[in-house]
Amino acid sequence: IMQINEILLQYGQKHILEHMTGLKDSDIDILASQISNIDWEEMSNLINKYVKGKEHFQAPSNISPPKYFTYQPENDKGKKYYQKAIEEGKLLISQGKVAILTVAGGQGSRLGFEGPKGKYPITPIKNKTLFQYNAEKIRKLNQKYSVELQWFIMTSPSNDAETQAYFKENKYFNLSPKSVHFFTQGTMPAIGFDGKLLLGAPNSLALSPNGHGGTLLALKKSGILNLMKENGVEHISYFQIDNPLVSIACPLFIGLHKLENSEMSSRALIKTGPFEKLGNFCIVDGKLKIIEYSDMPNDLAEKKDEQGRLLFRAGSPAIHVFKVDFIQRLTKTGHLELPWHKAVKKVPFIDSEGELVKPSEPNAIKLETFIFDALPYAENPLILEAVREEEFSPVKNQDGVDSAVSCRRMMIEKDAKKLELAGISVPKKPDGSIDCVIEFSPLAILDND
Numbered sequence: 312i313m314q315i316n317e318i319l320l321q322y323g324q325k326h327i328l329e330h331m332t333g334l335k336d337s338d339i340d341i342l343a344s345q346i347s348n349i350d351w352e353e354m355s356n357l358i359n360k361y362v363k364g365k366e367h368f369q370a371p372s373n374i375s376p377p378k379y380f381t382y383q384p385e386n387d388k389g390k391k392y393y394q395k396a397i398e399e400g401k402l403l404i405s406q407g408k409v410a411i412l413t414v415a416g417g418q419g420s421r422l423g424f425e426g427p428k429g430k431y432p433i434t435p436i437k438n439k440t441l442f443q444y445n446a447e448k449i450r451k452l453n454q455k456y457s458v459e460l461q462w463f464i465m466t467s468p469s470n471d472a473e474t475q476a477y478f479k480e481n482k483y484f485n486l487s488p489k490s491v492h493f494f495t496q497g498t499m500p501a502i503g504f505d506g507k508l509l510l511g512a513p514n515s516l517a518l519s520p521n522g523h524g525g526t527l528l529a530l531k532k533s534g535i536l537n538l539m540k541e542n543g544v545e546h547i548s549y550f551q552i553d554n555p556l557v558s559i560a561c562p563l564f565i566g567l568h569k570l571e572n573s574e575m576s577s578r579a580l581i582k583t584g585p586f587e588k589l590g591n592f593c594i595v596d597g598k599l600k601i602i603e604y605s606d607m608p609n610d611l612a613e614k615k616d617e618q619g620r621l622l623f624r625a626g627s628p629a630i631h632v633f634k635v636d637f638i639q640r641l642t643k644t645g646h647l648e649l650p651w652h653k654a655v656k657k658v659p660f661i662d663s664e665g666e667l668v669k670p671s672e673p674n675a676i677k678l679e680t681f682i683f684d685a686l687p688y689a690e691n692p693l694i695l696e697a698v699r700e701e702e703f704s705p706v707k708n709q710d711g712v713d714s715a716v717s718c719r720r721m722m723i724e725k726d727a728k729k730l731e732l733a734g735i736s737v738p739k740k741p742d743g744s745i746d747c748v749i750e751f752s753p754l755a756i757l758d759n760d
Contacts, residue, residue, distance in 0.1 A: 314347075315343045315346050316328055318347075318351055321351075322351050322355055323507070324507060324508055326663065327346070327508065327510065327516075329663075330510060330513075330665075331343075333665070334514060337514075338513060341515065342514050342515065342516070345500075345515065345516050345518070346516075349500070354500075357502075357678060358502055358506045361651060361653045361678060362502050362504065362506050362676050363506055370602065370606060370607065370608050370611070371595045371596070373595065373596065374593045374594070374602070374611060374623075375593070375594045376593065376624075376625070377592050377593065377599055377625060377694060378694075379579055379592070379625055379693075379695065379696055380693065380694065380695045380696065381696050382697065382698055392570075393563060395566070395570065396563050396566030396569075396570055397562045397566055398562075398566065399565075399566035399570055400560075400561070400562030400563060400564065400566030401456070401562045401566075403545070403546060403565055403569060404452065404456050404460070404562065404565065405456040405458055407458050407459065407461070407543055407544070408543060408545040408546060409544070409546050409547075409560055409565055410460065410462070410463055410539060410544040410546070410547050411445075411449060411460055411461070411548050411559055412463045412464075412547045412548065412549045412550075413429075413445060413464050413465070413552050414465050414523050414526060414549070414551045414552060415427065415428065415429040415442075415464050415465060415466055415470075415474065415551075415552035416466055416467030416470065416495075417467070417470075417520075417552070417553070418469065418470060419431045421707060421708060421709070422706065422707075422709055422715060423709050426470070426473060427470040428441065428552055428553055429441045429442040429474060429477075429552045430442060430473075430474075431715070433555055433715065433718065433719065433722075434750050435719045435722060435723055435748050436748055436750040437750060437752075439752075441552050441555055441706070442474075442477065442552070443481070443484050444555050444753065445462075445552070445559065446484035446486055447484065447752055447754050448757060449462055449486060449559070450484070450485060450486060450753075451753050451754050452559070452560055453486075454754075455757070459487060459490050460560070461490050461492065461539070461542055462486065462490060462492065463492045463530075463535060463539075464492070465493075465494055465496050465526055465529060466494070466495050466496070467495060467496055467498075468495055468498060468518070468520075471495050474493065475493055478491060492538065494533035494535050495529065496521060496525040496526060496529045497520075497521045498518040498519060498520060498521055499518065499519065499520075499677065499679070500516040501516075501517040501518075501519060501656070501660075501675040501676070501677055502675060502676045502677075502678070503660075503674065503675050504675070504676070509658055509660040509675055510660055510661040511658075511659065511660065511661070512661065513661060517658050517659070517660055517675070521678075521680060522678075522680045522681055522682075523551070523629070523679075523680075523681060523682045524647075524679065524680025524681045524682045524684055524685070525679075525680055526682055527641060527642055527647055527649075527685060528642055528645075528646075528647045531638070531639075531642035531643075531645065536635065536638060536639055536642070539635050545634065545635055545636075546569070546633065546635065547632065547633045547634075548560050548561075548564075548565065548631075548632055549630070549632065549633060550630050550631075551705070553705050553706045553707060554628070554629075554630075554703060554705045554706075555706070555718065555722065556701065556702055556703055556704045556721060556722065556725060557628075557630055557702055558701070558702060558758045561758070563695070564576065564578065564695050565632055567693060567695055568632045568693065571691055571693050572690070572691050573634070573689070573690070573693045574633070574634045574636075574637035574689040574691065574692065575631060575632070575633050575634070575637060575685060575686055575689035575692050576631060576632040576633075576693045576694070576695065577627060577630065577683070577686070577692065577693070577695075578627075578630040578631075578695055578696075578697040578702065579592055579625035579626060579627065579628075579694045579696050579697065580625075580626045580627075580628050580696075580697055580699050580702075580703055581624050581625070581626070582621060582623075582624050582626040584621075585609075585612040585613045585621060585623075586604065586612060587604065588604050589626030589628065590603050590604060590626065590627040591603075591604065591607050591612070591625070591626060591627075592623075592625040592626070592627060592694055593623065595687075598686070598687040599687065599692045599694075600684075600687055601627050601681075601683040601684075601686065627683060628697065628702065628703045629683070630697065630702065630703075631682070631683075637688075637689060637690075641685060647680075649680040649681070649684040649685065650680070651678045651679065651680060652678070652680070652681055653676055653677075653678060654676070654677045654678075654679065655673045655675075655676060656673055656675055656676075657669075657670050657672065657673050657674060658670070658674060658675040660675070700721060700724065700725065701725060704717060704718040704721040704722070706718045722750070723745050723747075723748060723749050723750070724744075724745055726749040726750060727745045727747075729756055730749065737749070
């Protein structure tokens, strides 16, 4: 405890020390453990830079658009290469060299739902949850390729126990429990505008997940990377739990990743407009990077090419394939130097009287790392265009854009196409939209094949 006292005084966090004097020993131990797990030299630098300093993103002057593989090959040579990639991808999947990695650390609060977002019921008829829907996709892949794919699910400290209990209650949705692995991402404390760490409870700092960039370091620290190597996994198919349309193991994507000897590969959506809320794939100093939509200068965002298309039209839906060796290389020291991103938030906190305050205005800085910031470190990164209607409909809001409502509509439309491909006509409204409710289990058909 003496060491904790010195740390808090040295780094200007005397308020925590004063708060601890009124706690019982068990609560002091919990708080002391959190404090000792912080890299205080780094935290001090972050506070100076992102809270006390005027840290603003400066767009580089030499940004250019990247090349990418189009969804459809552009000529006969491309067709042959894509077919070769598909066969390569199928081979890797059938050999168990591809693992599925789902980022599922979020809560369903923005959806008006209590509990992990993965437990949110999303399918239009059966109300299968996001977790069940993905589990059925993996079961279908296992059947199709005569393999037992390993599924890695990154939770957060706040939803890990409930997520694991949910899988146990549902008998892992008929997957082998040995093939489903859970690990938790790291956390970062919220920082008040005065540079002081906030307390979220009498015995705890106000902690929140450290962003999806924390996935890479969490893989290392949890021992999951070693487990992957032991299981012969060479590549990781990464996606976020709130996007049920995603092809979780696309043979073309995985095959191109392998043939191009890419360490980190990405899907891209053609943006619907210059200010769509997707990160922009860009080349900066010869390196592939993503510049956040909020950081992209308006003149560049709106710039057109000679065909009248947006010059920076490739947006990121957070779908990637990683080489396991790449993540090992990035995390071998036990640290990962990704840039931090600052968000100004309303964070409930314990005040000096020990009372919980729920602010009506933003009162704190949250810092996160983003997984796409690993791109500049990757050898031979590639981008493959994805068709939005087939690959991307995130569930972030209750209604409106990127909502449960819009997602279910797109799930119905995707399943309607499967019926039409089989020669079955689907009822439609005069405007061409689907006039019925359809739901296919992934166990019946997966990704149109």
